[in-house]
Amino acid sequence: MRVFSDNRPHMVNWFWRKKPAESEKPVEQPTAPPVTAEPVLSDIPFIPPTPAPAAPEAAAPSLPPEPATLAEAAGNDDPDYAHAAPAASAGKIGWRERLKGSSFAKSLGGLFSRNPKLDESLLEEIETALLTADVGIKATTTLVEDLRTRMNRREFADATALLAALREDLIAMLRPVAKPLQIDRNARPFVIVTIGVNGVGKTTTIGKLARRFSQDGHQIMLAAGDTFRAAAVAQLQAWGERNGVHVVAQGQDADAAAVAFDAYSSAKARGSSILIADTAGRLHTQGGLMDELGKIVRVLGKHGAGIPHEVLMVIDGTTGQNAISQLRAFNAKVPVTGLVVTKLDGTAKGGVVFALAREFGIPIRYAGIGERPEDLRIFDPKAFVDALLPESLGQ
Ligand SMILES: Nc1nc2c(ncn2[C@@H]2O[C@H](COP(=O)(O)OP(=O)(O)O)[C@@H](O)[C@H]2O)c(=O)[nH]1
Ligand SMILES: [Mg+2]
Secondary structure, three states: OOOOOOOOHHHOOHHHOOOOOOOOOOOOOOOEOOOOOOOOOOOOOOOOOOOOOOOOOOOOOOOOOOOOOHHHHOOOOOHHHHHOOOOOOOHHHHHHHHHOOOHHHHHHHHHHHOOOOOOHHHHHHHHHHHHHOOOOHHHHHHHHHHHHHHHHOOOOOOHHHHHHHHHHHHHHHHHHHOOOOOOOOOOOOEEEEEEOOOOOOHHHHHHHHHHHHHHOOOOEEEEOOOOOOHHHHHHHHHHHHHHOOEEEEOOOOOOHHHHHHHHHHHHHHHOOOEEEEOOOOOOOOOHHHHHHHHHHHHHHHOOOOOOOOEEEEEEEOOOOOHHHHHHHHHHHHOOOOEEEEEOOOOOOOOOHHHHHHHHHOOOEEEEEOOOOOOOEEEOOHHHHHHHHOOOOOOO
């Protein structure tokens, strides 16, 4: 994974340049016309001008005719980008391909492929494996206690039967949060605000969503609400120009709430069906910046009840249990209506998804399983659990 701000002096200290504005009133100024930004920055995904039709989620595996990497698609010739992983296959095979390296898959998979005996020590090993994979104490206790009760009742003939029960329990734990985002076509524009700490994948996810929604026939507008960095605004603008997606921006240091407010007016005037607002990353411990999120949401609400329609918090799947405190703090400032868990490919332990589901019950809308535009999947508990703990294990 590449960190983009390491060698870019203009990004240094960006976080501290601007304090959240005191005023609640959005600045009623005309939206700045899009500028032609130099395509020097490409840490946002690129949508090909004529995107291929979406591969059905359950289709047979086939590599879509996409450029090899996001950055390649965006015309970036930095050799570092050459290492980006290829797209995951469509359907369940894609999930499995991408998640098999997680410690969840490795430790539990390893445990059951050793043909364990059905006894208390198996339960202890499962408990350790779940805790190590970031499932968290509460969710782990719930799962192991259920298995223990049923084992004592002699419900399982052997370890394979217990594994099947564990898989069912894991899927059942995720089922209540598997509520895909429904775009209300009457909302026009349906407003999504993305929030989350720095570097979790907000902007990348916006690009992936814009691609997905465009393929579904929506007219998208984006609001460059990460106003802490001039680069962040320029990135979104440059990307929007290349992909025919209108981006509302007011430049660096503009009031993010005002950008979002004006973007709504523009989206309404243009008849856009979806408006997605980017926001600057912030730590959940930064009081002033967290307050600003509340302001963005309140100001958008002046356009009508129920706006924004979705507050989508992006969570880095590699964060571990810290994801819980992040979500708790963000949710206390602005009610989070949906989650995207990113970076489940690679080094993610995977288990945090269960901890989030158990602790909050907030719908998990999408899972990020790679850096490419098509690597955003509608969250599917069965595909996810199958990827971590295949049905074929122990048979
Ligand atoms: N492996 C992987 N990387 C991702 C995923 N989503 C985002 N990233 C990477 O995470 C980094 C930060 O993403 P960015 O969208 O700039 O984060 P933001 O600061 O929240 O806007 C970039 O290098 C992205 O390519 C994902 O699902 N998997
Ligand atoms: Mg960003």
